[in-house]
C-alpha cells in the first residue's frame with residue numbers, strides 16, 4: 065500500500081475511488097433534487113422547486129396504507145427472524161457434536177444460497193393450499209426465513225469471539241443457565257442482534273419478489289406498489305418523493321448513530337483520563353510513598369456467611385472450606401491432562417499450583433470450579449462430594465486471568481451480580497457491595513463502567529466480585545499475569561493480606577515461582593498432568609522430591625549417577641551423599657551452598673573455570689565449567705564483592721549435609 069500511495073499512483077487511486085463512489089451513489093442521490101421538481105417531467109436539475117410530489121403523497125391515502133402494511137410486515141419479520149436466528153445461533157454454538165453443529169449451521173444459512181424465487185414458489189404453493197396468501201404474518205414469516213442467515217451468522221460470529229470466561233464467571237458467581245443467558249450472554253450479543261434486526265427490518269420493508277408472489281391480489285406492500293406504479297402507470301413522480309423520504313429516514317438513522325457514538329467515545333475518553341489520574345493517587349500502588357495498610361477495615365461487623373448465602377450451609381466462621389482431591393483424573397482424548405491428583409487443601413490455606421505451560425494447572429482449576437467434570441476420582445469441598453455438582457451450586461469464587469468482568473454492567477452491578485443471583489435483598493446487596501469494594505480500595509469507582517477502568521483496577525473489581533458472596537473457596541487463574549511488575553508485587557501483597565483477613569481458602573494458579581514463593585502457605589508443583597509434590601516453599605526448596613521439582617523450583621545443580629552407601633559414582637569420579645542410599649540417584653546442590661576455594665576443602669573438591677559472572681544487585685551469579693558439566697554458583701553481595709573474571713579457576717566443594725539426594 066505504501067508503494068501505491070505515492071505520486072501518480074496515489075492520484076489514480078483517488079480518481080478511481082471517487083468514480084466508484086459516484087457511480088454507486090449518483091442514482092440514489094439524484095432522486096432527491098428530482099423529487100423537488102415541479103411538473104410531471106423528470107428534470108435534472110429541476111427548473112422550479114416545489115413540494116407538490118410530497119403533498120401528492122400525503123393526499124393519496126393508498127401510499128399511507130401500503131407504507132403501514134409494509135411496516136407491520138417488516139416489524140413482524142424482524143421479531144420472528146431475530147428470535148429464531150438468535151436462538152438458533154446460541155443453540156448451534158452449544159451443540160457438543162461438531163458434525164451435528166455443522167449440519168444445523170448449513171440448514172440455517174441455506175436460504176442465503178437458495179434463489180429467492182425458489183423459496184417464493186415453494187411458499188406460494190404451501191400458502192395457497194392453506195389459504196394464507198395476502199395476510200401480514202405469512203409474508204412476514206417468508207421474509208424471516210430469507211433473512212435468517214443474516215441473523216444467525218453475525219450472532220454466531222459474535223458468540224465465537226466472546227471470551228468463554230464470561231459465562232463461566234456467571235456460573236461461578238451462582239447464576240444458573242437461564243439467568244446467565246438473560247443477564248450476560250444476550251446483553252453481550254446485543255450489538256450483533258441489533259445489527260441483524262436492522263438488516264432484517266430493512267430487507268423485509270424493501271422486499272418485492274416474495275411480496276409479489278405471496279401478497280395476493282389486494283394486499284399491497286409499499287415496494288410492491290412502487291413496482292406496480294412503475295410497470296403499469298409509467299413513472300409517476302410521487303415515486304421519487306417516497307423513495308427520497310426513505311433515504312431521509314436512513315440518513316437520519318445514520319446521523320443519530322454517529323452522534324451517539326461520538327458522545328460515547330468522548331465520555332469514554334474523559335473517564336479513562338480520570339481513571340488514569342485516580343490510579344496515580346490511589347493508595348497501595350507502588351509508585352507512591354510507603355503504602356498504607358493494604359486493606360481498609362470494615363466499620364462494624366464483617367458479614368457472616370448467613371448474611372450472604374442463605375442458599376448454602378454456612379461454615380461455623382467466615383472461613384473457607386477444606387478441599388480434598390481424591391485421585392482426581394481428567395482425560396482429553398487418550399491423554400490425561402490431570403492424572404490422579406491426590407492431596408488436601410486445609411480450610412483457610414493459600415495453596416499455589418505451580419507448573420510449566422501445559423502441565424494441567426488450568427484443567428485442575430476448571431475441575432474445582434465445575435466447568436469440566438472429572439473422568440475419575442472425587443473432589444470434596446468441606447464434607448460434601450462436589451465432583452458432579454454444577455458450577456453455580458458450588459459456591460466457589462473464581463478470579464479469571466482475563467478478569468471476565470461484565471462490560472455491560474457498572475462496577476457496583478458486577479460486584480452485586482452474585483448477590484442478585486442468590487436473591488439477597490437490595491439493601492443487603494448495597495451493604496455487601498460497599499464492603500467488598502472498600503476492601504480493594506475501589507469504593508469510589510462503584511458507578512464506573514468496566515471499559516473505563518485500568519487493568520489494575522479491573523483486577524481489584526474481579527477480586528471484590530469473587531469475595532462479595534463469602535465463597536467457600538477462592539480460585540485464581542494467573543490473575544496477575546497482565547499487570548506490570550510493580551503493580552503485580554503490590555497486588556500479591558494485597559491478595560495475601562485479604563486472604564489472611566478473611567480466612568479464605570485460596571487455590572492460586574501461576575507459572576511464576578517468585579509469585580508462588582511470595583504468596584503461598586504451600587505449593588503444589590505440577591508436571592505433565594501429575595502433582596509432583598505439595599509442600600511449603602521451604603520444604604520444596606530444601607527437600608525436592610525429584611529432579612523436576614528441584615530444577616523447576618529454584619536453580620539447582622543436579623548430578624545423576626549410581627549411589628553406593630554414602631557416595632555417588634558418576635563418570636569415573638565420586639561425590640559424597642548427605643544420606644546413605646543405593647541405586648540410581650540424583651544429587652541436588654543449590655547454587656548458594658557451593659563453596660569456592662574453601663581452605664578446608666575436602667579431597668573430592670574439583671576444579672571449575674568461570675564461564676560467566678554477573679552482578680545482579682543483591683546476588684552475584686557465576687557459571688562454571690567442571691568435569692561434571694556446567695554449574696551455577698551464587699553469592700550474596702556486599703559493598704566489597706568483586707566479580708571474578710571469565711577464565712578464572714576456582715576449587716569447588718560443599719558441605720555434604722547441605723545437599724539433597726533423590727531417586728530420579
Ligand SMILES: Nc1ncnc2c1ncn2[C@@H]1O[C@H](COP(=O)(O)OP(=O)(O)OP(=O)(O)O)[C@@H](O)[C@H]1O
Pocket residue numbers: 396397401419420421422423424425426427428575
Ligand atoms: N479442551 C481441551 N481439549 C484437548 N486438550 C486440552 C484441552 N484443554 C487443555 N488440553 C490439554 O491438556 C493439557 C493441560 O492443559 P492446561 O491448559 O490445563 O495446562 P496449563 O498448565 O494450565 O497451561 P498454561 O500455563 O499454558 O495455561 C495440555 O496438554 C493441553 O493441550
